[in-house]
Amino acid sequence: MTEQTPKMSARDVSVFYGDKQAVKNVSIDIDMDKVTAFIGPSGCGKSTFLRSFNRMNDTVAGARVEGLVTLDGEDIYAPSMDVVQLRARVGMVFQKPNPFPKSIFENVAYGPRIHGLAASRSELEGIVESALRRAGLWDEVKDRLSDSGTALSGGQQQRLCIARAIAVDPEVILMDEPASALDPIATAKIEELIGELRGRYAIVIVTHNMQQAARVSQRTAFFHLGTLVEYGETDAMFTAPRMERTKDYITGRYG
Amino acid sequence: MNSPLPAQADRTPTDWNAPAMQKRIARRYAAERRFKLFGLAAVVLSAAFLAFLLATMVSQGWRGFVRTDVALTIDFKAAALPVDRAVLRTPGADLALAGAELENTVKGAAATQFGVGGEDAISEYAWLKVREAIKQDPTNLDRAVRIPVPASTRLDQALRGDGTAEAQALAERLKAAGLVSTGFNADFLRMSDSTDPVAVGIWGALKGSLLTMAITFLIAFPVGVLSAIYLEEYAPRNRWTDLIEVSINNLAAVPSIIFGLLGLAVFLGTWEVMGVRFGPILPRSAALVGGVTLALMIMPVIVIASRNAIKAVPPSIRDAALGIGASPVQVVFHHVLPLAMPGILTGTIIGMARALGETAPLLLIGMRAFIVQPPGGFTDPATVLPVQIFLWSDEVSRGFVEKTSAAILVLLAFLLAMNSLAIYLRNRFETRW
Numbered sequence: 035m036t037e038q039t040p041k042m043s044a045r046d047v048s049v050f051y052g053d054k055q056a057v058k059n060v061s062i063d064i065d066m067d068k069v070t071a072f073i074g075p076s077g078c079g080k081s082t083f084l085r086s087f088n089r090m091n092d093t094v095a096g097a098r099v100e101g102l103v104t105l106d107g108e109d110i111y112a113p114s115m116d117v118v119q120l121r122a123r124v125g126m127v128f129q130k131p132n133p134f135p136k137s138i139f140e141n142v143a144y145g146p147r148i149h150g151l152a153a154s155r156s157e158l159e160g161i162v163e164s165a166l167r168r169a170g171l172w173d174e175v176k177d178r179l180s181d182s183g184t185a186l187s188g189g190q191q192q193r194l195c196i197a198r199a200i201a202v203d204p205e206v207i208l209m210d211e212p213a214s215a216l217d218p219i220a221t222a223k224i225e226e227l228i229g230e231l232r233g234r235y236a237i238v239i240v241t242h243n244m245q246q247a248a249r250v251s252q253r254t255a256f257f258h259l260g261t262l263v264e265y266g267e268t269d270a271m272f273t274a275p276r277m278e279r280t281k282d283y284i285t286g287r288y289g
Numbered sequence: 290m291n292s293p294l295p296a297q298a299d300r301t302p303t304d305w306n307a308p309a310m311q312k313r314i315a316r317r318y319a320a321e322r323r324f325k326l327f328g329l330a331a332v333v334l335s336a337a338f339l340a341f342l343l344a345t346m347v348s349q350g351w352r353g354f355v356r357t358d359v360a361l362t363i364d365f366k367a368a369a370l371p372v373d374r375a376v377l378r379t380p381g382a383d384l385a386l387a388g389a390e391l392e393n394t395v396k397g398a399a400a401t402q403f404g405v406g407g408e409d410a411i412s413e414y415a416w417l418k419v420r421e422a423i424k425q426d427p428t429n430l431d432r433a434v435r436i437p438v439p440a441s442t443r444l445d446q447a448l449r450g451d452g453t454a455e456a457q458a459l460a461e462r463l464k465a466a467g468l469v470s471t472g473f474n475a476d477f478l479r480m481s482d483s484t485d486p487v488a489v490g491i492w493g494a495l496k497g498s499l500l501t502m503a504i505t506f507l508i509a510f511p512v513g514v515l516s517a518i519y520l521e522e523y524a525p526r527n528r529w530t531d532l533i534e535v536s537i538n539n540l541a542a543v544p545s546i547i548f549g550l551l552g553l554a555v556f557l558g559t560w561e562v563m564g565v566r567f568g569p570i571l572p573r574s575a576a577l578v579g580g581v582t583l584a585l586m587i588m589p590v591i592v593i594a595s596r597n598a599i600k601a602v603p604p605s606i607r608d609a610a611l612g613i614g615a616s617p618v619q620v621v622f623h624h625v626l627p628l629a630m631p632g633i634l635t636g637t638i639i640g641m642a643r644a645l646g647e648t649a650p651l652l653l654i655g656m657r658a659f660i661v662q663p664p665g666g667f668t669d670p671a672t673v674l675p676v677q678i679f680l681w682s683d684e685v686s687r688g689f690v691e692k693t694s695a696a697i698l699v700l701l702a703f704l705l706a707m708n709s710l711a712i713y714l715r716n717r718f719e720t721r722w
Contacts, residue, residue, distance in 0.1 A: 135606075
């Protein structure tokens with residue numbers, strides 16, 4: 035589909051919860067300078083599939099991933115892969131804003147600190163400032179960095195979580211419905227932010243808001259009942275879907 | 290897709306103002322009021338019991354902190370004790386004065402001064418007070434001095450109008466002569482057990498409790514919390530961990546005296562293996578063995594409370610930390626444990642309070658000994674506050690009644706101090722969300 039080598043790719047990936055198969059033989063490539071959106075009705079396996087990109091499914095009891103997922107051609111489920119380092123390279127933003135009950139500064143500084151990315155306090159402060167700037171939050175919080183991260187509004191909390199993810203300088207950012215708990219204004223800010231972050235990071239966003247997928251992404255994958263129905267350029271998919279099921283979904287016939 | 294609901298023509302519209310409806314509302318309000326009343330009554334009842342308990346203890350116990358002194362005049366010049374004055378400045382003074390029949394001199398002085406039965410007016414340990422006075426100022430030996438000494442239990446009871454006829458008469462005489470004084474009994478907080486209720490003190494038992502609680506905490510808290518972390522965060526869910534969980538829950542309900550038997554058998558027992566005798570592992574009657582036994586008893590409580598606290602930490606916090614590459618140990622120590630700490634400390638308070646009030650298991654491992662010297666360390670024979678209370682409540686002498694209540698007050702104060710410290714720590718850990 036593209037000439038460049040994909041940043042991440044999945045080949046024949048299946049995810050099981052116990053006996054139930056949530057994702058069925060999905061293959062997909064994620065490119066570096068694109069935003070890829072996963073859309074589909076609730077329970078179609080898009081979030082589960084997303085979580086197999088940074089092995090967050092490992093923490094779910096009974097979850098099992100089959101198939102091959104690679105980051106820069108390296109199998110991330112290989113025994114030699116360090117899962118802690120993988121999650122630093124593949125950051126994640128969750129559906130519900132989940133800042134730590136610590137200060138704003140500590141929220142952002144935590145990642146760089148545990149990975150030893152800053153040699154000195156001033157360097158750490160620099161990392162925190164640039165992460166907050168890139169997350170578009172700096173001007174709002176620069177005077178109250180010692181306030182609790184949980185005291186911010188929902189939209190600010192979510193941008194704080196994005197700042198926390200980019201502070202460890204990841205290569206890929208996975209976003210699991212990052213705006214579904216936010217009001218339209220906060221959602222617009224997050225979407226704007228995603229546009230600004232594109233190019234620096236490979237971004238994968240799960241959403242069930244089709245307009246959002248159309249606005250922020252260049253590639254869209256449509257999932258239904260655990261299978262990947264269609265994957266292609268966003269513009270093409272929303273104007274001329276190849277599959278009947280995709281067409282039904284994006285025109286609102288079901289979902 | 291959204292077809293309208295079929296019209297319900299057969300159903301009469303609900304009349305919200307009908308008498309039956311009004312009656313239902315009235316019944317609902319009545320039920321509400323009744324429930325509130327029952328709740329209030331329950332609170333008042335428990336508060337009344339608590340107030341009654343405290344009032345009884347304080348009204349009886351305060352006397353335990355008060356001592357009646359009798360001013361005794363002793364003419365040492367006339368008695369001419371055969372004591373080398375130089376020795377009085379040395380550690381040998383105690384022995385020298387005891388050898389010089391000081392005790393009999395003091396008793397004699399009391400008999401002379403107070404008349405027949407006078408030596409019964411002063412406490413058995415009155416001469417020890419005189420000894421202190423002489424050691425402080427050896428020139429006392431060259432003149433007649435007036436020293437307030439503790440009154441005997443007999444006189445003390447009589448002064449309260451609760452003595453024999455002779456004692457009553459003696460009390461009246463002494464009071465009329467202005468020789469009787471009362472004051473705060475600092476010795477009660479300084480001394481240890483004794484056969485004479487006037488001479489008993491709580492310090493030995495208090496120190497024993499402190500040492501025992503220290504051992505209990507140092508063992509039960511880390512082991513309990515680490516077990517809880519392992520079981521919650523690392524252990525796989527299978528039949529074995531289910532079995533462990535059931536066992537822990539059952540252990541928390543095992544009567545405490547069983548733990549005493551366990552401590553006796555394991556720590557104080559002896560075994561003979563191929564002609565070689567082993568054990569006992571720990572010294573008998575000591576704070577060490579008591580602390581270890583109580584630690585075993587409260588560990589299940591701490592494990593259960595800690596597991597619940599750890600379980601209550603929102604999974605989103607774990608996800609957040611894992612999502613930026615924290616290792617499982619970092620997730621536990623940086624995020625889960627700080628958030629679970631208030632709950633863990635609450636469980637620890639409950640466990641420690643239970644351990645502090647425990648008597649039965651300690652009786653079995655020999656902590657009911659008659660301890661005159663406060664324990665110097667963890668391996669010295671010791672007793673603890675509840676056991677001391679139990680022992681005193683068993684005494685025949687009337688003087689022990691108020692001492693028992695006073696000891697209960699000390700135990701309550703200890704409990705309050707311990708809990709306040711724990712609550713203070715818990716509030717410091719508490720995170721605002």
